[in-house]
Amino acid sequence: MKLLADENMPYVQTLFGDWAEVTTCAGRDITPEQLKGVEVLLVRSITQVNEALLTKADSLRFVGTATIGCDHIDTELLAQRNITFASAPGCNKVAVGDYVLAALLTVAEHKGWLLKEKTIAVVGVGNTGSQVAERAHALGMEVLLCDPFKAQQSPTGFVELAQALTADIISFHVPITRDGAHPTWHLLDEEVIHQLHGDQVLINACRGEVWDNNALLLRQQGANPLTLVMDVWEHEPEVLAPLVKHTLLATPHIAGYSLEGKARGTFALYQALKTQYGQEVMNSVEQLLPTPPITHITCAGEYDQDLCTRLVRLIYDIKADDRAFRAALGQHGFFDQLRKQYPQRRELGSLAVESTQIDVQNTLHGLGFSAQR
Numbered sequence: 001m002k003l004l005a006d007e008n009m010p011y012v013q014t015l016f017g018d019w020a021e022v023t024t025c026a027g028r029d030i031t032p033e034q035l036k037g038v039e040v041l042l043v044r045s046i047t048q049v050n051e052a053l054l055t056k057a058d059s060l061r062f063v064g065t066a067t068i069g070c071d072h073i074d075t076e077l078l079a080q081r082n083i084t085f086a087s088a089p090g091c092n093k094v095a096v097g098d099y100v101l102a103a104l105l106t107v108a109e110h111k112g113w114l115l116k117e118k119t120i121a122v123v124g125v126g127n128t129g130s131q132v133a134e135r136a137h138a139l140g141m142e143v144l145l146c147d148p149f150k151a152q153q154s155p156t157g158f159v160e161l162a163q164a165l166t167a168d169i170i171s172f173h174v175p176i177t178r179d180g181a182h183p184t185w186h187l188l189d190e191e192v193i194h195q196l197h198g199d200q201v202l203i204n205a206c207r208g209e210v211w212d213n214n215a216l217l218l219r220q221q222g223a224n225p226l227t228l229v230m231d232v233w234e235h236e237p238e239v240l241a242p243l244v245k246h247t248l249l250a251t252p253h254i255a256g257y258s259l260e261g262k263a264r265g266t267f268a269l270y271q272a273l274k275t276q277y278g279q280e281v282m283n284s285v286e287q288l289l290p291t292p293p294i295t296h297i298t299c300a301g302e303y304d305q306d307l308c309t310r311l312v313r314l315i316y317d318i319k320a321d322d323r324a325f326r327a328a329l330g331q332h333g334f335f336d337q338l339r340k341q342y343p344q345r346r347e348l349g350s351l352a353v354e355s356t357q358i359d360v361q362n363t364l365h366g367l368g369f370s371a372q373r
């Protein structure tokens, strides 16, 4: 069986190499010719799987995306052609939670804020948004949840977008949608951007098109710029370069790029594909992962935001990602290059943190660290 996979997908050879003829290539460059005779196509979010790509894909039986977002896949077309489709919901939600936590602590350091005195609005309370909300609760923040679809099912506990937009920090975790009752394309449009006040912080770790980047640039060039954390950009891999110097943190769509998150993405497709072919599956992704560089730490003393910042940076230094982005900005192909060469990043849960004080221990676990190894 011929299997073609994106080269940025770890563990493809390990999981599929014994029963498929595996070829890998750059996800943005897959051509219709390459799909001739291919039965299984495994992509990440940068491959547009549409009519144009599938013109010569006569043998294609299975398409999988090792990502949460599916906006790059024409799922109707796949259904029409009887091609099984699988994605990896939730695979990198923990990594996104880690990313936003690291961003919050860096924002707080920059602004001299105590996060427990601040309000955060989570817009989109699914897999990734819930991770962010949990960590913000553990930080002692007031958390506003905004999700009109979830609010329909359980009307208490959610706020309207207008109220969410009054929070000190607003973090976006919605899929990109252009239709329906609550489309997210340019959810943050010129009008909304204009209403925000200069002390507010915006975080986008979902899809670039949720924010109107040109309108944002205009706002940032004015008298009261916002504090911005941008992992995703309109028109990736292009970036509106002048906007970068008006961001506090800028990264190349790597919020979900923990080793665990990527491995879970490939593993979800392995399970779906093996099941389709009636084969036995390994049931845990853990056995694929190497031992993390630091596995265990004991904390003395009280919990404070500074301790939290130091512990998070031990595992994930978001400022290093930001520095690499700014250093490479403008070089040809820099965005994809940074993603391809992304260093191995582990999740906070790979570190077991112990403290003799139960409240410190509980807080650190709420932030995503493990208890015992």
Ligand SMILES: NC(=O)c1ccc[n+]([C@@H]2O[C@H](COP(=O)([O-])OP(=O)(O)OC[C@H]3O[C@@H](n4cnc5c(N)ncnc54)[C@H](O)[C@@H]3O)[C@@H](O)[C@H]2O)c1
Residues within 6 Å of the ligand: 068, 069, 070, 089, 090, 092, 093, 096, 123, 124, 125, 126, 127, 128, 129, 146, 147, 148, 149, 150, 173, 174, 175, 176, 182, 183, 184, 187, 205, 206, 207, 231, 232, 253, 254, 255, 256, 257
């Ligand atoms: N930057 C990254 O590396 C990265 C990683 C993972 C996911 N993502 C993106 O983040 C998106 C969200 O991921 P997820 O796993 O949380 O998805 P999810 O489907 O679990 O949750 C999305 C939530 O958004 C809500 N929603 C939809 N439209 C809304 C609107 N107009 N206002 C408020 N809420 C709305 C939905 O009801 C749902 O609860 C993905 O679709 C993907 O595009 C990015």
Ligand SMILES: O=C(O)[C@H](O)[C@H](O)COP(=O)(O)O
Residues within 6 Å of the ligand: 008, 044, 045, 046, 066, 067, 068, 069, 070, 092, 253, 255, 256, 257
């Ligand atoms: O939707 C997702 O899961 C994320 O956006 C994912 O992390 C993107 O990774 P990529 O497909 O760009 O490698």
